Structures are given as structure tokens and as C-alpha cells.
Amino acid sequence: MLQTARGLSHELGLDCVTPAAGSVLRLLAAAGSAKAMVEIGTGTGVSGVWLLRGMRADGVLTTIDVENEHQRIARRIFLEAGFASSRTRIITGRALDVLPRLADGVYDLVFVDADATEFGACAEAALRLLRPGGVLVVNGAMANGRISDPSARDVDTLTIRETVRMVREAEEWIPAVIPSGAGLLAAVKR
Numbered sequence: 386m387l388q389t390a391r392g393l394s395h396e397l398g399l400d401c402v403t404p405a406a407g408s409v410l411r412l413l414a415a416a417g418s419a420k421a422m423v424e425i426g427t428g429t430g431v432s433g434v435w436l437l438r439g440m441r442a443d444g445v446l447t448t449i450d451v452e453n454e455h456q457r458i459a460r461r462i463f464l465e466a467g468f469a470s471s472r473t474r475i476i477t478g479r480a481l482d483v484l485p486r487l488a489d490g491v492y493d494l495v496f497v498d499a500d501a502t503e504f505g506a507c508a509e510a511a512l513r514l515l516r517p518g519g520v521l522v523v524n525g526a527m528a529n530g531r532i533s534d535p536s537a538r539d540v541d542t543l544t545i546r547e548t549v550r551m552v553r554e555a556e557e558w559i560p561a562v563i564p565s566g567a568g569l570l571a572a573v574k575r
């Protein structure tokens with residue numbers, strides 16, 4: 386099932402989480418006995434299946450994407466992977482329009498994998514959405530190796546660098562960068 390979703394993702398020209406990064410997502414969801422999670426960037430559902438596999442059997446994944454077509458594929462992938470439609474809440478819209486409508490302090494995990502220029506704003510929203518002890522995960526934290534190259538100053542790299550710095554320095558987070566896949570910035574909310 387994940388192979389099908391990965392193939393569809395590549396056909397659409399979308400990146401998706403690698404198996405190494407996906408297994409970290411599953412582990413974090415399982416370690417936190419996650420019951421409520423938010424995903425920003427549904428894509429074709431690759432990361433969603435990893436998250437669903439880790440979270441509690443009665444948990445619900447709220448997943449946001451601006452592209453209805455991507456979510457149409459993801460909805461089918463979730464069902465074919467054995468997850469009933471009651472396990473997912475699929476919301477179509479821009480992340481920064483949808484996130485303010487979600488409840489404060491009730492989510493166990495927020496996974497960010499959409500527009501890199503909005504990573505900082507998504508991390509700030511996650512601070513409001515997560516319960517204490519909840520986990521933020523941002524995919525692409527190493528900006529394909531550009532993060533440590535001071536000459537890389539494109540807008541995506543600059544935003545990712547700034548988001549990693551902001552989360553690392555903030556009192557509210559206990560952070561780590563995990564070098565799996567495109568790099569995962571993970572942080573526990575104090």
C-alpha cells in the first residue's frame with residue numbers, strides 16, 4: 386500500500402516521507418499513545434499511513450492539504466491500508482487558514498510537511514494545538530543538505546534554518562534534529 390502511495394506521489398511530482406522517516410513518525414505516535422494528531426500536507430497519504438500505524442486504534446488523524454486531488458488519492462490509500470474513514474478527518478484548505486479553527490491543547494502530535502516558507506508559522510500554531518508533552522515534527526529539517534551550507538540562501542533554506550533555530554532556542558520546546566530521510570526536526574512541548 387505504501388508503495389502504491391509512494392508511486393502516485395512521484396507521478397504527481399510530490400516528495401513524500403522516506404521509509405526511514407516514516408518509521409520515526411510511527412514510533413513517535415506510538416510512544417505518545419497518540420489519540421489526536423494533525424498533519425499539514427496530506428499528499429497522497431504516505432506519511433498519514435505511517436502516523437495511523439503508530440497511533441492508538443481509536444485515534445483520529447486530522448490531515449490538511451490545499452489540493453483536493455491529492456486528498457482524494459490519500460482517502461483511498463487510507464481505506465486500502467485498513468483505516469476506516471472515521472479514523473481520518475480530511476480538511477481541504479491552506480494550512481494557515483485551517484489551523485486557527487482547530488482546538489487548543491488537545492493534540493498529541495503535529496506533523497508539518499507542506500510549504501517550507503510556512504514552517505515557522507506552523508511551528509507556532511503547533512505550540513497552541515499541542516498538549517504539554519505533545520510532539521512537533523517538521524519534515525525537511527536538513528533542507529536536502531543545504532541547511533549547513535552558509536552560501537545556501539534561497540527562501541526555503543532560510544525559512545527552514547530560522548525555524549530550526551527558533552525551536553531550538555525556545556524555552557517551550559525540548560528539540561532534536563533526527564537525520565532520517567530529509568531530516569526531521571522533532572520537539573516536545575514542555
Ligand SMILES: C[S@@+](CC[C@H](N)C(=O)[O-])C[C@H]1O[C@@H](n2cnc3c(N)ncnc32)[C@H](O)[C@@H]1O
Nearest residue numbers: 401402426428431432450451479480498499500
Ligand atoms: C511534500 S507533500 C506532502 C507529502 C506527505 N506528507 C507524504 O509524506 O506523503 C506537500 C503537500 O503540501 C501541500 N501544500 C502545499 N502548500 C500548502 C499549504 N499552504 N497548505 C496546505 N497544504 C499545502 C501540497 O499540496 C502537497 O500535497
